[in-house]
Amino acid sequence: EAGVTQSPTHLIKTRGQQATLRCSPISGHTSVYWYQQALGLGLQFLLWYDEGEERNRGNFPPRFSGRQFPNYSSELNVNALELEDSALYLCASSFWDSPTPNTEAFFGQGTRLTVV
């Protein structure tokens, strides 16, 4: 069974440009989470999508946005890129079995975004 896949693996952009990162969850998973991991820093929560809806959002500016498609894949868009956006962006998927979700989250290998 395929795991969580992210594309591209590496992305180099110029300050002010836009970046689009993609994530395909494990088959059967309906939830996708996005995290940012800047060098030397911990995992910072960006967004959580479930069943196509945004369920929670981290403390990031509006230029970080995303969406979830009917097949549960997701994309993260970062507009007006800044140098400090350079980081490893990680996507995770799980099955949110409401009302008591007790399922394991699995992560992809990440997209390394470099802003120059």
Place this chain on the structure above:
Amino acid sequence: KQEVTQIPAALSVPEGENLVLNCSFTDSAIYNLQWFRQDPGKGLTSLLLIQSSQREQTSGRLNASLDKSSGRSTLYIAASQPGDSATYLCAVTSRAGGTSYGKLTFGQGTILTVHP
């Protein structure tokens, strides 16, 4: 707001030692707790998931315990090997409302080095 703390920040041990990593969280209203390992520049690999109603989980040389009432979890690694060298992260999925709901909140991790 849920906060997760991991102690120690770094640990260096000789091969063969048994070791314990600690994780504490501030809000006991959780669905589950998960332990991950992360190799440098890579994604996260799930090690163990403990549901909020469980006390411990075991997988091979790994054993994780959960004391929800005191907000603590420990990861026990038996007979450590150089291949265990990585950063170990714990994360909780919060059931409390507000900004913590539904997302995995991570600790800063413990960097483990096992030398031959």
